[in-house]
Amino acid sequence: MKELRYLNKYLLKYKWHLILGTIFVIISNIFQIIPAQLVRYAIDLVVDNFRTYQVFKGLDLQNSFFKVFAFGILLYAGLILLMALLRGVFLYFVRQTLIVMSRLIEFDLKNEVFEHYQTLPLSFYRRNNTGDLMNRISEDVSRVRMYLGPAIMYGLTLITLFMMLIPFMFAINAKLTWYALSPLPLLSLSIFLVNNKMERRSEEIQKSQSKLSTFVQEAFSGIRVLKSFNREHESIAKFEQESDRYKKQSMKLTKVQSLFFPLIMGLIGLSTILTVYAGSTEVINGNLTLGNIAEFIIYVNMLTWPVTSLGWTSSLVQRAEASQKRINEFLKTKTNIVSEKELVREISGKIEFRNVSFIYPDTGIKALRNISFTVNPGESLAIIGTTGSGKSTISNLVSRLYDVREGEILIDDIPITHYNLTSLRSQIGYVPQDVFLFSDTIFNNIGFGIKSPDENKIFQAAKDADVYENIIAFPQGFNTRVGERGITLSGGQKQRVSIARAVVREPKILMLDDALSAVDTKTENNILNSLKRIMSGRTTIIISHRVSSAKLAQKIVVLTDGKITEAGTHEELLSRESSYRDLYEKQMLEKEEVRSQE
Known part of the structure; x- marks a missing residue:
């Protein structure tokens, strides 16, 4: 207990x-x-x-x-x-x-x-x-x-x-009471033992049911892959195998359950026989009446269910x-992400990293090594790097999804740990790399981050993200329901809805974590043109592996294995031998090849 x-x-x-x-x-x-x-x-x-x-x-x-x-x-x-x-x-x-x-x-x-x-x-x-x-x-x-x-x-x-x-x-009569109650402890103990066995069998069934449900969910979620690889027969065979395991566990439980009521009825019958026997001798001796025997039989049956339930309730408590x-x-x-001073204020958007190093507590991977940079209010910073270089970690730290142990992060020259979490995050617009949309209407998905969704603001955010025309082309427009994890939308549409969701908040700090990775070149150019207007007046961090996105920013840093290896403007980095210039030339060449194929 x-x-x-x-x-x-x-x-x-x-x-x-x-x-x-x-x-x-x-x-x-x-x-x-x-x-x-x-x-x-x-x-x-x-x-x-x-x-x-x-x-x-x-x-x-x-x-x-x-x-x-x-x-x-x-x-x-x-x-x-x-x-x-x-x-x-x-x-x-x-x-x-x-x-x-x-x-x-x-x-x-x-x-x-x-x-x-x-x-x-x-x-x-x-x-x-x-x-x-x-x-x-x-x-x-x-x-x-x-x-x-x-x-x-x-x-x-x-x-x-x-x-x-x-x-x-x-x-009424002590002797008759002892005879009537004698089988009840045995009844309670028997029910307890049988019930425990039933519980163990039930646990096995639950595990089997869980495996079966997981398999079915994966089969339905990945039905496109199953059909594409023509693996329906193998999937059916595996389902039959899992279903057979569930059936065998259920049959084992049924065998145990079949003992339950016969055991109860047998012991109740024994108690009744003992009551009649002892009661009859007392009636013959003149100590009791026939009415007392009937009364005690009712009492025995009255006590049977509570005593029977004792084993069941003991199992419930366990x-x-x-x-x-x-x-x-x-x-x-308890969370280790706590506010030290619960500071609530409107921020200007200055972001400063001072010698920040970070190791993920759950994996032990060192993502950042002695990072320092400053983004002034209204400025934009692009962070370029390959997969695993630590780009997304920076956005996680600015949102305080994690806290640093080495170095310091400041917002408007105030340590980020001083801010009230709700106040800070309400002023940040974030577009994650792994887009997640809720099973709701497109309108509600875009308006998710604001308390009172305004139709004009949501429409404008959709236009800024270059997804407005796609949405109104749907039969139900903005009332179109998005399937599980946005499955009814294409990858590019999901990403643009996610951008609209961040923009509609009118955040002081806007972070785009590889937000254009799933869109084509034409759509990317349209969004980039819109982003110029969106970024105006607010601090923006663009995390990307595409140079086309990075050149919008006033400052660019290149991350390699968690370290800043290069920093400067787009023009400065192109003017000298740098990995940024190599990446730029490579991506420009790829674009030319795509255009020539079209």
């Missing part, structure tokens, strides 16, 4: 649900116990008065006696029915308090976990796979809810029923404890 202590704050928050639920459980148990006593009185009434009824045989008095006798039986039957109805009402109240409480806590816990996920740094997501993150917020939280709802509800029912009923049974431990592991993970 150590890990489950974390949930005490939620139980305290919804304490009235828990208190009222406990009261309703007690009341429902009272209405469950009373009918057994009424059955005893009814049977004793029949037994005690039957001989008297026989004595009046043939007399008019017999009919009168029968009416009184029958009225008594009907009265008991009516009271039993009333108790059942009242118990049903209070069982409804039990679920409306305890089960509703578990749902409310589930809602709060999911929100807490998801909100905590948002605060964690990028390194956390590189260390953990998406499937694991999803399982902790869905499967694990659902298991915790089963502890907070059914486990607590049945646990309270068992405890209160035993506290109320056992003393009452012993007060599963919840394991799941909460997994949840707590992530909740205890």
